[in-house]
Every structure is written in C-alpha cells, then in structure tokens.
Amino acid sequence: MELDSLLSEKREEITREWFNLIIQAYPPDTAKFLKNQTNRFANPVGHAISEAMEAVLGHLVEDRDPADVYRSMDGLVRIKAIQDFTASQSIRFIFSLKEVIRKKAQGQHLSGELLELETRIDELALGCFDIYMACREKIYDLKAKELKSMHFRLLKQANLVSEAGDPGSGPVGGNGS
Amino acid sequence: MGTPKPEELIQKIDLTPQWPGWMDTPTEIKPGNFCWGAKAKDLDGIGFPNPREWNPGEEDWKLPENWKEIVIEGLRERLEKYRTLKVFMDICVRCGACADKCHFFLGSGDPKNMPVLRAELLRSIYRREFTTAGKILGKFAGARELTMDVFKEMWYYFFQCTECRRCSVFCPFGIDTAEITIIGRELLNLLGCNIAWITGPVNNCYHKGNHLGLEPHAIMSSLEYMIDDIEEYTGVKVEPTFNRKGAEILFITPSGDLFADPGTFTCMGYLLMFHELGLDYTWSTYASEGGNFGFFTTNEMAKRLNYKMYAEAKRLGVKWIIGGECGHMWRVLNQYMDTWNGPADFLEVPVSPITGTRFDNAKQLKMIHAVEFTADLIKNNKLKLDPSRNDHLTVTYHDSCNTARGMGFMDEPRYVINSVCNNFFDMPENTIREQTFCCGSGSGLNASENMDLRMKGGLPRANAVKYVNEKHGVNLLANICAIDRAALTSSMDYWVPGVAVAGVHELVANAMVFKGQGKRTVDLRGEDIPGMEEEEEAEEAAESIAVQEPQEEAAGAAGEEGSE
Ligand code: SF4
Ligand code: SF4
Numbered sequence: 143m144e145l146d147s148l149l150s151e152k153r154e155e156i157t158r159e160w161f162n163l164i165i166q167a168y169p170p171d172t173a174k175f176l177k178n179q180t181n182r183f184a185n186p187v188g189h190a191i192s193e194a195m196e197a198v199l200g201h202l203v204e205d206r207d208p209a210d211v212y213r214s215m216d217g218l219v220r221i222k223a224i225q226d227f228t229a230s231q232s233i234r235f236i237f238s239l240k241e242v243i244r245k246k247a248q249g250q251h252l253s254g255e256l257l258e259l260e261t262r263i264d265e266l267a268l269g270c271f272d273i274y275m276a277c278r279e280k281i282y283d284l285k286a287k288e289l290k291s292m293h294f295r296l297l298k299q300a301n302l303v304s305e306a307g308d309p310g311s312g313p314v315g316g317n318g319s
Numbered sequence: 320m321g322t323p324k325p326e327e328l329i330q331k332i333d334l335t336p337q338w339p340g341w342m343d344t345p346t347e348i349k350p351g352n353f354c355w356g357a358k359a360k361d362l363d364g365i366g367f368p369n370p371r372e373w374n375p376g377e378e379d380w381k382l383p384e385n386w387k388e389i390v391i392e393g394l395r396e397r398l399e400k401y402r403t404l405k406v407f408m409d410i411c412v413r414c415g416a417c418a419d420k421c422h423f424f425l426g427s428g429d430p431k432n433m434p435v436l437r438a439e440l441l442r443s444i445y446r447r448e449f450t451t452a453g454k455i456l457g458k459f460a461g462a463r464e465l466t467m468d469v470f471k472e473m474w475y476y477f478f479q480c481t482e483c484r485r486c487s488v489f490c491p492f493g494i495d496t497a498e499i500t501i502i503g504r505e506l507l508n509l510l511g512c513n514i515a516w517i518t519g520p521v522n523n524c525y526h527k528g529n530h531l532g533l534e535p536h537a538i539m540s541s542l543e544y545m546i547d548d549i550e551e552y553t554g555v556k557v558e559p560t561f562n563r564k565g566a567e568i569l570f571i572t573p574s575g576d577l578f579a580d581p582g583t584f585t586c587m588g589y590l591l592m593f594h595e596l597g598l599d600y601t602w603s604t605y606a607s608e609g610g611n612f613g614f615f616t617t618n619e620m621a622k623r624l625n626y627k628m629y630a631e632a633k634r635l636g637v638k639w640i641i642g643g644e645c646g647h648m649w650r651v652l653n654q655y656m657d658t659w660n661g662p663a664d665f666l667e668v669p670v671s672p673i674t675g676t677r678f679d680n681a682k683q684l685k686m687i688h689a690v691e692f693t694a695d696l697i698k699n700n701k702l703k704l705d706p707s708r709n710d711h712l713t714v715t716y717h718d719s720c721n722t723a724r725g726m727g728f729m730d731e732p733r734y735v736i737n738s739v740c741n742n743f744f745d746m747p748e749n750t751i752r753e754q755t756f757c758c759g760s761g762s763g764l765n766a767s768e769n770m771d772l773r774m775k776g777g778l779p780r781a782n783a784v785k786y787v788n789e790k791h792g793v794n795l796l797a798n799i800c801a802i803d804r805a806a807l808t809s810s811m812d813y814w815v816p817g818v819a820v821a822g823v824h825e826l827v828a829n830a831m832v833f834k835g836q837g838k839r840t841v842d843l844r845g846e847d848i849p850g851m852e853e854e855e856e857a858e859e860a861a862e863s864i865a866v867q868e869p870q871e872e873a874a875g876a877a878g879e880e881g882s883e
Contacts (some may be wrong), residue, residue, distance in 0.1 A: 169430050285767040
C-alpha cells in the first residue's frame, strides 16, 4: 500500500534516475544523445528505453496489462540483443530498477512490500531473458533464410529440389521470405 | 516543411564528440559486425592487388611490407585527382550536425559511427601526412600516425557505412561522408582488403555479366520459370525475347530480380506489363546486371562493369534503354555513366511508344527508370487498373537512399503506388524522401555474416515502419530497389514481423487487368487474394451473406486459406 503510493508519488524521479542508469551502458557521447534527442524517429533507442520504462512502471504501479509490458520490453531487448551486449548486459536494465526503488524506499520500513515488488520485477527479468534468446535465435534464422531464398530457385531449376519440398514463398503480408 | 536549414541544425545540436579522446578508444573487430575478407580467387580474377586467403578476425592480414607507403601514396594521388576530397578533408568544423544522422550510429550507439568520426579516420591521417599543423602538433591538431591498428579501424568502420549520404543532407558545408568512405574503401582495396560479398559479385560480373555469375542459358531458364508461373496465376502467356537485334528498347534490371524472392515477383510484374503493352523490347543475357558492385571497390572497376550497358545497346541496335527497379544502379547511371562510357550518341532520347512522352530528363543518358515509364503510362491512362485487387494491403513506401538522395526520384513511385493501391500511408517526415533512412544493408553490406550490424543499421527505418504498422495497420513495405527487397525482408522479419516487402511493379501487375486473362484469384506469389478466392461462389451466395467480414487481417489470412 505505502510502497504503491511512494512509487506513484516519486514516479517521475524514479523514471529519471532509472533512465540515467540504463544509458550508462553506452559511451558518454551516446548517452548524452540518448537523453537529449526527444524525437522518437531521430532517437529510436532512447524512445525504446522510455517506452519500456513507462510500461514496466505502469505494470508495477497500476497493474496494467502484462501483454503491454512484454511488448515494450521486447522493443528494448530486441535492440540490446544486436548491440554487442552479452545476455546479462542486455537485461540488466530491468534489475537496475530495483536499485532505484530500494534507494527511494530506504528508512521507510517497507521491506515486506519491497520483497514482493522485487519478486514481480524478477518475473519481468525472466521474461526479458526469453525475449533475448528468441532474438538471438532469430538472427541465426535470418541467415539461414537468406541463404535459402538466394539459392532456392537455382536449385529448383537444376532439379536439385522437388516441388514436394517447396515451402512456397509466403503470402504478401507474411514475412515475404 | 522539408529538410531543415543548416542554421536551424547548428542551433539545435550540441553533439561535438569527445575530442580528441576518440582516438584513444581501441577498436575491437567484433563478429556479427564485419564481412569475410575478399577471396584470393576473386581478387585474382579482377586483377586487384594482394590476392591471398585472409581472415579479418585474425591478427595477420597478410599485407605487403610497404603497406603504409601504398596507402599514403594512394591518398596523395586521390587528393590530387579529386578536388572534393581535398575540400572535405579541410573544411569540416566539427559542428556535430551530422553526428546523430547516421543509421549506424542510431542503431549501434557506437560514437565511431558518427559520420564526423568516420571521416576523421581518414582526416587524421591526412593531417599527419599532408598538413604542417598535423606534422608538428600531432594529436592536438587531430592528426595521427597510420599504424596497423589504425588501418584495421579504417577497414572496420568504412565497411559500417552504406554510403547512403543522409549525413550530407544535414552538413552546413555539404560534406559528403559517403564520398570519404568511397575513397577510404579504394585505399583499403589497394591492399586487397575489400570484402568477399563485394569482390565475389564483381568478379562474376566482370566475367559473366552479372553478380550471380549466371550464364545465358541460366538467365533464360529462370525467366522461363517465371513465364510458367505467370501463366498459371493469370492465364496470360508472356513471350519475352532475348538478345534480339533491332528491338526498340533494351531492358536491364539487377540480377537479384531474376533469382531472389521477392525480387522475382517484381520481375514477373515487368514481364506482364511489357507484354500487355506489346512493347518492342528485348532482354540481354550479356548486359544482364543493372547493379554495379564495382562501385564499392574502385572508380575504374565501376566504369569497367558499367561499360557493357551502352556496348550491348549498340550491338543490338536498340533506340534507348529502360532500367529496372534498383537503388545504387541508378546512382551510378545517373551520376557517372555518361562521363565514364558516354556519350551514347548512337541512341535516341527516350520516347514512350505508348504515350509519345519524350523523356528529356534522360536526353543525355538515354535510359529511364521503369517507374518513370510506368508513372507516365498511368498518367496517360494506358494501363487498365483495378486497385481494389490490392485492397488487402496497406502500403508504405521506403525511399531508397540512392534514388531519393542520389537522383531526387521521390514522387513518381508514390504516384504509381497510389494509382494501384487504395491504402497508402507515408512514414513520418523525418524518415522519408531526402531524409530517408537506409535499409541498413546498402553498398555491398548485405552479406549474412554481418547480420547484427545490418539489424543495427536497419533499426531507424524499421522503427518508422513499426509506427505506421501500429497506427495504420501497414502490412506491406514497397520499394524500388533490389537490395531493399532482400535486406528489408530480413529487417522486417526481425523488427516488425507481419510486414511484407515488395517491389512497386509487383503491385502494379497485381492491380492490372489483362486482355484475355483467366480467373485471377491469386497474386503473383501464387497466394489467394482475400475476397477474390471464390468470386463465383460468392456471387451465388451473395444474397445469403449480408455482412462481409472486415479485411483487417487480410495479410495473415491469406496464408491460412491454402493456396489451391
Ligand atoms: S561533416 Fe559537416 S556537419 Fe559533420 S561535423 Fe563536419 S562540418 Fe559539421
Ligand atoms: S553516408 Fe550514411 S552510412 Fe555513411 S556515415 Fe553518412 S549517414 Fe552514415
């Protein structure tokens, strides 16, 4: 109860501090840019960070739809997964929220509630891990698909693969591969 | 509002990179971000220097002992030859306006992908070797010695630039970092340090006429496959000709359209449209490549590979040339072909035999883009179109960097798409037209081993697609570039699943109504067109079905309904 109101009250502060922790993963020049450029199309990474933060806090404070929070976390983890970060670095952002909240809750005798909240954050972290794995798998899948789409017609022409194995080319509106 | 003015940009942006600290951050060559090195057999095949087997991930790149001299001499030569290079080396004031405009910086977060720092790779050497201040003050004047680490850093980052020129749009001095990359790659090339994905196609093209190395019979049989598919899907039998002397028009398209889906569907689109018009045109199995990966090696190689277009036009005695949907192909044609291999005074100014329109914009080049040709047909009401055949699609358009920034070709594709589709939504203003974001895989970087890099570079474009996908339900990303068709397919698959990729002529042919066509319930991919699957039954049952299902999920539904 009390933790809830603390979160609502200090939401802006929490968001700001959390954002600052998240962008520390980047070199200083980049961090400065991520923070200052507010146009979402000119700064896709900064935008994804903000969206994910907003969704996670929304979920924790207002009990918003979990599908929402997963979609937004996906937006960020998908980026981290191709930015040369390790798995742990890619999902660290979610743990840094604990740090921020713990600091805010210090001396407020909220340890019971805090534990409960941290468990919920851990749940989200597990979800992020799944997203990260799916992203890395997708990268390998793309490599395989590209090879196939490049050579499939040639193989077919050379009668090296038959129609029976023809997976088709996918519908317009599918992934087109 | 258009492109922001230089003054506005300078005011707004405070992004001067750490100076000169960037030089002290060592570069690590990371897997997923680089392409395999050029192979000995390919370098040998095109007479490029230092053919050997090497791996950029290993310590020893097997360079000749005097490698440093070669690079510096190469730079000196080019500074004398290209005035722009000298100017670009001297005039940058490091204002930072370009810094955050590169898709690779935006996607990677790596400051060395800021265009200004990419240019500094070369500029720092230039200062050290060719300016007094640089010689005396060294690092304090932004100069540095060319060491093996510096050379490798150049290699790593010049192959993380797609030569898209977005940065140049924002530079108050018009400094074109793409040109610096082009020269940087030429210097790397002097030591055989290009990438396999570029030199392989160049070698193929030099010997066989196209990037894939297809011989004439393979090209013909590929088109024959398409002819069969077209007949099956539309009931129309198209009859293209090959190497036919005396044809009015020669048609040249990137070879990707011949073999790689979804480019093949665009190719089927050209075949159908030309057939319907009764166009007197021919394919060539020799000038069988519109693209030019030579452009990503050296100026001379690009010129050599380009030579066959006019030569074949002359041999066949055609009057003029139509070129297929491609990006870099058009930058090369538009900006260099005439100077390299012109004047093509044996050709005529293109005049559409269907509309009588004279394309004076191509007075010198004698070659027009297929989309220009089609836009003119539509404008003159020469195509019978039923755009409702594309009603299951909600379309947006990706401006290829080369056609948009390289030749100002932006309205014709939109005009054509809007004529053949009922649902079109542009992406946000700062991501299209002159400010378009690269697909992330241009300039020969569309290999597979650098997939992480490609996804980084593709993020800003995909981010804008995602926006129109969520806002308007966009499910198709149209474009007029062969590399886009391949690269964006993967990019969408990763970033915005559910958005397909197609060339504009695929959409055109799907909307066209042909003379003597059969019952057309499938599109050029052989997939059911939602709402057209069972027209007859629908007609019979028309009275009993009062309410039609909304078509929102048409795209997904197409796949589930079987393809019989
Ligand atoms: S290249 Fe142009 S925009 Fe970029 S820092 Fe230099 S002067 Fe400024
Ligand atoms: S040309 Fe394009 S890829 Fe190269 S530095 Fe400029 S914006 Fe980046």
